[in-house]
Amino acid sequence: MADPSAARSPASGPARSGATGRLRLPVAALAALAPAWLIILVVYLGTTVWTVQLSLTNSRMLPSNEFAGLAQYQRLFGTARWSISIHNLVTFGIVYVLGALVVGSLLAIAVDRRVRFESMWRTVFLYPYALSFIVTGLMWQWLMNPEIGIQATMRAAGLGWFTFDWTTRPDMAIYAVSLAGIWQSAGLVMVLMLAGLRGIDADLWRATRIEGIPMWRTYLTIVLPQLGPSLATAFMLLTMGAVRTFDLVVALTNGGPGQSTEVPAKFIMDSLFARQDLGLATAGATVMLVTVMAIAVPILYARDIWARRRSGRL
């Protein structure tokens, strides 16, 4: 079906065809968009500019106007905790996004195979998405607690070799965070992929069966490419969530053990409030912003091109 938005002409078209035939600027529409414009300009743009400006000053607890050039950035990149936070975020991000995509897609494929009690399965897989990250973090913190959680239970049941103490080990803690994150988000991916799967023509399935192509080949080479938009959406939502990760880390490990689960969002919060270091915090925030933009903008652009290409072709 053609993308209707591409076929739409701007509102000034119908306006001309009105009873009076005059060209009318869509004043009402502009007025209705005023709050959005206000928010974008004042809040999103304005605060970003202010934050970047602060990062170029000597601010400590309160903003100062003393220009300091790139000194805060030099401090930032010389701070071990910052580099560790970035490193942790990348590790977490990759495991979380890939994990959620894979698990979610597998679940979607499974549920799509005309299983009984389909809505029950869907409900079970999606409910974690309705929970707060604080709730999820606390739940998994208790489950992974070596003294009262799964490890203790297994060992008390006789499985003395069983270990599940990721939150207490610096080398594994970040994977604990990823696991909790995947648990929370796989259902969302499943729903997105499922909708994409359902959008695939029934004839396609019939054709592949007639051709005798094995099921796994069908999924991999024919179905998955068609799920491009769904995958892109899921990828974008997951990445957005990963970069903002704060609540989950605070509830699950609070950055520990050591600094093994420190993340940039937490670094900024701590610098801003606990360390009273406005300059450093805003420098970190600016770096985060630039990184996020560097990822998001190309993807959005690509999606736009893709959507336009698809609607142009059909």
Next chain:
Amino acid sequence: MQDPFPSHARGPRPQGLTLPRIGLYGLLVVAALFFLLPAYVMIVTSFKSMDEIRAAQIFALPHMLDWSAWSKAWSSACAGVNCTGVSVGFFNSVKITIPATILSVLLGAVTGYALSFWRPPGSKLLFAAITIGGFIPLQIFLFPVVRGTAALGLYNSLAGIVLVHVIFGLPLTTLLFRNYYASIPVELFKAARVDGAGFWRIFVSLMLPLSLPMLIVAGLMQMTGIWNDFLLGLVFAGRDNLPMTVQLNNIVTTTTGQREYNVHMAATVLTAIVPLVAYFVSGRWFVRGITAGSVKG
């Protein structure tokens, strides 16, 4: 026209209990266990006594349904010197979530409608800015928005936290509605314009009724997001309006010598209940909404 989000698979049902079929159900069962495990442990533990908990049998059912942890979590658990349980936070969350959800959904609907059908000058830029804005980490905004709400006299007030939620809800709601409206045939809109209807008339009498599914969905997603928020509540809500998530964290990190896990888990479940109930009740709407909003466009 084909139903754009059919709720059942349309292929033929595979026959019988073949091995792949068993494997499929097996996979589903294992996955279900993985997802249900934490919730099961939480609920079961909240009914246990502390002695049972220390016995480290987290999968075991409680000896009896002991509700004392629940009543303590609700009304007398201590977060510092205030021993009011999470009930205070519950009502605060309600007071925050309802107006914030309604306002942000309406704003998103109007914005999406204007961007989708009317497209006044600057619309493409605005939409791109809104979308990109959704990626900006909240920490960027914290300090300036604190100053801004203070300048407006709204800091530390209910109105302030509601406003903040509306502001940061703009990207998601706009995205949902704009994509939803993109799937509504433009002929409907053109016909209404030909009839001489203006911006608001078309919105109220044509688009809003048509948007019912998306209103529900956007409402659900916003309600869930706002109820579950922690960071904004921590910074902006002030002492009198602390949402349930912040109170929960306070209670769990406040410990009086011995951590009362059963109380903590009961408090956690209580905090999770509202979005969960909304989710279970709305079921299909929730799913449809996520897909309709995200797959198109």
Next chain:
Amino acid sequence: MRRLLLPSLTALLLVSTAQAQDLTAEVAHSWTSGGEAAAVKVISDAFNAKGGKWVDWSVAGFENANAAYVSRLLAGDPPTAKTAVAGPEVTELVAQGLMNDIDAAFHQAVPDGVVPQVVLNAITVDGKVYMAPTGIHAGNWMFYSKPVFEKAGITAAPKTWDEFFAAMDKIKAAGITPIAWGGQSWQEGIVFHGVVLSTIGNAAYAKLYTDKDLAVIDTPEFAQAVKTFARLRDYVDAGAPGRNWNDATAMVIKDEAGVQLLSDFIKGEFTTAGEVAGTDYGCALTPGTDSLISLADAFTFPKTGNADKDKAQVLLAETVLDPTVQAQFSVLKGSVPIRTDIDTSGFDSCAQEAIGLVKQDKIVLDAAMTLSPAINGAFKDAIGAFFADPSMSVEAFIGQYKAAFANG
């Protein structure tokens, strides 16, 4: 006489109605654990009894509490009072003109010479007193479970590190966790600085943490402290990472661990659990130290721009400095009272020892009282990372620790 009665009565009535002012004070603190909460209640009860109205604003976790507090301060809507460490955390705010002084109230409540000079210096800025100190805590304490010591055959608290490690080995052999460790960087920081004091001594400690003489870090004594600190890793249990301080104390209270190395504020937990100093638990300074690494907590008073709130602040300051309140508070909190002129017979043996040391001026100032929150935070980062990573070398840690001072 009678002619004066009516005007006097009227005057009295006017005065009493004028007294019905709103002395509500919103007090921010993170003293939320059992012993701390009981101690705070002493102050709030006394404040309410004097006509004030205490509104509690406690946020668990002092990092979260600071976050919320700074937000409100920046927004121009601060609470009436907040607890803080008497040091740069507060003096920076004073320098920015954001705080009210309580100079008059302080000098009225406290005669000269009653408060130790170091504390007085810490709470005074430009000649005026800005904080109402509640008590002094010392970081370099070792609390131990007497039953565990008995079981392991340890007769006296270790006074040197050699004795300490020998004792820990004995406890380990008895099948009990030697050290109840809270694996959070702020706790590890307290322990580390206690170890540092034991190897470099009082003079060098002051040189480093008050005068910022970085040459001290390059001495072999400092490196020795790092090595000793690293050895402690072998004596903590697997559940240590991330453990809250009061969960660790609970281990000692329940005789599931031998010692806890931390500040004396943990004593409040023992008291609340009904344990008696000298019988159920014992206390000693961190091996090798003979002075207290001292940290004064105080109530601080942001500028409110409201006359009633300012009066409430004065009343609160008076309450905190009241001798009876000081004594009762410190007993429950485990701190040493600021005033040296109060009756200390109600204090247990551990507190008596601390009080004695303060009277003898055996005090060194904790870095939290002399260095900025940013530097202290960077300390914690380095120490926490080091303890959690056995593969980090002593040199690498020392490099990071030194770099912390660059945070201004």
